[in-house]
Amino acid sequence: MNKIQAPKGVHEFVPPESGAFEFVRTTLIDSAKGAGYGLIELPVFEDTELFTRGVGESTDVVSKEMYTFEDRGGRSITLRPEGTAGVMRSVIEHNLDKGQLPCKVWYSGAFFRAERPQAGRYRQFYQVGIEAIGLGDPEIDAEVIAVADRAFKNLGLKRYRLEITSLGDAQSRAAHRVDLLKFISTLDLDEATAARAAINPLRLFDDKREEMRAAMASAPLLLDYLSEESRLHFTRVQELLTLFGIDFTVNPRMVRGLDYYTGTTFEFIHPDLGAQSGIGGGGRYDGLMAELGGADLSGIGFGIGVDRVLLACEAEGSITEKIAEEFGLDLFLIAMGQEAKASVSVLLNSLRNSGSRVDMAYGDRALKGSMKAADKSGARFSMVIGADELASGEAILKEMTTGATRSIRLDSFTEHFKEIRAK
Numbered sequence: 001m002n003k004i005q006a007p008k009g010v011h012e013f014v015p016p017e018s019g020a021f022e023f024v025r026t027t028l029i030d031s032a033k034g035a036g037y038g039l040i041e042l043p044v045f046e047d048t049e050l051f052t053r054g055v056g057e058s059t060d061v062v063s064k065e066m067y068t069f070e071d072r073g074g075r076s077i078t079l080r081p082e083g084t085a086g087v088m089r090s091v092i093e094h095n096l097d098k099g100q101l102p103c104k105v106w107y108s109g110a111f112f113r114a115e116r117p118q119a120g121r122y123r124q125f126y127q128v129g130i131e132a133i134g135l136g137d138p139e140i141d142a143e144v145i146a147v148a149d150r151a152f153k154n155l156g157l158k159r160y161r162l163e164i165t166s167l168g169d170a171q172s173r174a175a176h177r178v179d180l181l182k183f184i185s186t187l188d189l190d191e192a193t194a195a196r197a198a199i200n201p202l203r204l205f206d207d208k209r210e211e212m213r214a215a216m217a218s219a220p221l222l223l224d225y226l227s228e229e230s231r232l233h234f235t236r237v238q239e240l241l242t243l244f245g246i247d248f249t250v251n252p253r254m255v256r257g258l259d260y261y262t263g264t265t266f267e268f269i270h271p272d273l274g275a276q277s278g279i280g281g282g283g284r285y286d287g288l289m290a291e292l293g294g295a296d297l298s299g300i301g302f303g304i305g306v307d308r309v310l311l312a313c314e315a316e317g318s319i320t321e322k323i324a325e326e327f328g329l330d331l332f333l334i335a336m337g338q339e340a341k342a343s344v345s346v347l348l349n350s351l352r353n354s355g356s357r358v359d360m361a362y363g364d365r366a367l368k369g370s371m372k373a374a375d376k377s378g379a380r381f382s383m384v385i386g387a388d389e390l391a392s393g394e395a396i397l398k399e400m401t402t403g404a405t406r407s408i409r410l411d412s413f414t415e416h417f418k419e420i421r422a423k
């Protein structure tokens with residue numbers, strides 16, 4: 001029979017590697033929780049209009065990459081390509097925008113973009129994100145960036161860098177747009193590029209083609225058009241980041257892939273990941289909530305790609321030891337003979353009840369095969385129990401890394417082992 005394979009471009013995590021994925025995701029979430037963000041759990045599919053209106057039709061995400069289909073009731077449904085629009089929809093729907101502000105939420109889950117798959121770029125990928133809604137102060141911009149930065153540092157990452165810029169307020173962007181459109185009108189653009197530029201001229205800064213890069217090299221930069229208020233805000237964000245000890249560079253040519261951004265925007269980049277080097281990004285989206293029919297509240301947040309952060313951790317070898325600590329077994333038990341099996345499984349159960357992480361060699365393997373299983377399990381200790389050990393009430397506990405052994409009594413072992421593993 002033919003084997004059925006996973007759809008093209010999806011990223012799956014199976015044991016033992018899934019332990020590293022789980023560790024990365026949990027570390028990202030812990031950083032959000034530690035800054036007062038609460039969980040928001042949302043559907044993976046939404047009304048298509050949410051994304052066309054919220055994310056913007058000039059973006060690749062909306063124009064080329066959405067998984068859109070008609071459901072059985074004839075409604076147009078889209079698998080979420082990103083999290084921010086859904087959060088806004090839900091915050092409006094549940095009147096959180098009328099409660100205490102800022103409203104601070106975190107989310108974690110699968111997102112879907114029909115991109116060409118390659119290393120670090122998947123059609124189903126995973127993000128941890130946060131959104132802080134209803135506060136325009138630069139302090140919250142710095143907080144959001146710091147939550148991401150702290151998570152990366154907690155994962156032991158050292159080689160990533162942070163780029164920031166400001167897209168200013170509506171007044172700044174309007175002034176810049178006039179000059180940018182004037183500049184663009186001097187370029188010889190193909191039809192598709194001209195159409196993109198007409199919806200959002202900033203997109204041309206993101207064009208990867210060499211001739212477009214060269215053409216845009218002398219284009220007017222938005223940073224030079226910031227209103228006094230936007231300039232002061234951006235300066236304050238930079239001062240705060242410096243006071244927090246977070247390194248960054250200002251990249252005035254940064255273009256985010258989504259159209260809702262205003263003000264401070266940022267990207268975390270890891271140099272070891274090749275073309276897909278963005279491990280996380282975000283920024284302000286001050287008009288988005290009003291655009292989606294809610295109160296005219298400001299907002300800022302980030303989305304971090306868990307898949308890519310995991311690749312970065314692997315490239316830097318930053319979490320191998322932490323994962324062993326987090327997921328490693330304390331003890332691996334080996335029962336020799338049928339009779340010992342029942343006793344060992346009772347001991348195993350009592351050790352687990354007391355909080356130890358324990359497993360045993362199942363099946364009827366010879367001692368050699370069972371020892372191999374103990375090695376593979378990565379457990380710190382192993383212990384063999386057969387008829388002799390049961391008769392004498394004593395067994396040998398072996399420390400796997402050093403090979404050191406000690407004789408222990410089986411009747412008081414569960415309590416005693418708690419002390420042993422604590423050392």
Ligand code: HAM
Nearest residue numbers: 082083121122125278279280281282283301302303305
């Ligand atoms: P984004 O930059 O489109 O922003 O995505 C955030 C992160 O998701 C990227 O930096 C990357 O690590 C990861 N990512 C995106 N696409 C893929 C893919 N195809 N495969 C693997 N990883 C991917 C957003 O989604 C915004 N919603 C972030 C945000 C929140 N802005 C404000 N609030």
